[in-house]
Amino acid sequence: MSGARRRRIGVMGGTFDPIHNGHLVAASEVAHRFKLDEVIFVPTGRPWQKDQAESKPGHRPVSPAEDRYLMTVIATASNPQFSVSRVDIERNGDTYTVDTLRDLRAILPDAELFFITGADALESILSWQNWEGLFELAHFIGVSRPGYELNATHLAQHLETLPPDTLQMLEIPALAISSTDCRERAHAGRPVWYLVPDGVVQYINKRQLYRTRRASSPGVSAP
Numbered sequence: 001m002s003g004a005r006r007r008r009i010g011v012m013g014g015t016f017d018p019i020h021n022g023h024l025v026a027a028s029e030v031a032h033r034f035k036l037d038e039v040i041f042v043p044t045g046r047p048w049q050k051d052q053a054e055s056k057p058g059h060r061p062v063s064p065a066e067d068r069y070l071m072t073v074i075a076t077a078s079n080p081q082f083s084v085s086r087v088d089i090e091r092n093g094d095t096y097t098v099d100t101l102r103d104l105r106a107i108l109p110d111a112e113l114f115f116i117t118g119a120d121a122l123e124s125i126l127s128w129q130n131w132e133g134l135f136e137l138a139h140f141i142g143v144s145r146p147g148y149e150l151n152a153t154h155l156a157q158h159l160e161t162l163p164p165d166t167l168q169m170l171e172i173p174a175l176a177i178s179s180t181d182c183r184e185r186a187h188a189g190r191p192v193w194y195l196v197p198d199g200v201v202q203y204i205n206k207r208q209l210y211r212t213r214r215a216s217s218p219g220v221s222a223p
């Protein structure tokens, strides 16, 4: 008897500080083109490369994980194909994609995973923890992003021994939106409407996120 088709699950990892429409379009387009059953958004717990960059003068620390998680839930709630996982925010220590994928494989042992990453993140993947092990855990889909070239020739030589569909590229509708720009807008009192979902605009206002350059906002408390 032939086995059932394996569920095809997209994994969209990100710091999502805040989640914006560029993330949502990327996930939606990959879901359609790769016939995915679902996309799981995975907010990072401790994004070690961003933490390092943001310890430089003039940069602000990453917002509390619980705020980033809740914005991701709000942004994805209306799409039945989208869900949000807490695996990265519940794991102690720095967030490594190799752990994300291992955790998701343990939860979804029969699924085929497709990790979605923008062209900028793809450029730096050789600096990720245990990157050689990543491609055995999931397919990788690199998506275009304004300002970055969608090119993985630097990776190709390292992937020669792996199956040809290990890493695939996809041009998506260009949205020149970044979380950095959204934070700077919110900080300066400029609008973020239509760059992020409406509920995320309201959450940013309610929690007064990005008003200061320091992470001075209190933690999320239960209602």
Ligand SMILES: Nc1ncnc2c1ncn2[C@@H]1O[C@H](COP(=O)(O)OP(=O)(O)OP(=O)(O)O)[C@@H](O)[C@H]1O
Residues within 6 Å of the ligand: 013, 014, 015, 016, 017, 022, 023, 026, 116, 117, 118, 119, 120, 121, 122, 143, 144, 145, 146, 175, 176, 177, 178, 179, 180, 181
């Ligand atoms: N506009 C976009 N188009 C396509 N991919 C994107 C876009 N913005 C972010 N991504 C991808 O989404 C993933 C998560 O991104 P992240 O949460 O770091 O957002 P960001 O906008 O890059 O944040 P920041 O400006 O703080 O660096 C990464 O793989 C990133 O490349």
Ligand SMILES: O=C(O)c1ccc[n+]([C@@H]2O[C@H](COP(=O)([O-])O)[C@@H](O)[C@H]2O)c1
Residues within 6 Å of the ligand: 012, 013, 014, 015, 016, 042, 044, 047, 049, 050, 095, 096, 097, 098, 121, 127, 128, 129
């Ligand atoms: O595994 C790593 O070492 C690693 C280093 C940097 C980024 N990542 C992952 O890449 C995704 C996008 O990260 P970021 O920092 O651009 O929001 C997110 O899922 C991160 O956990 C992973």
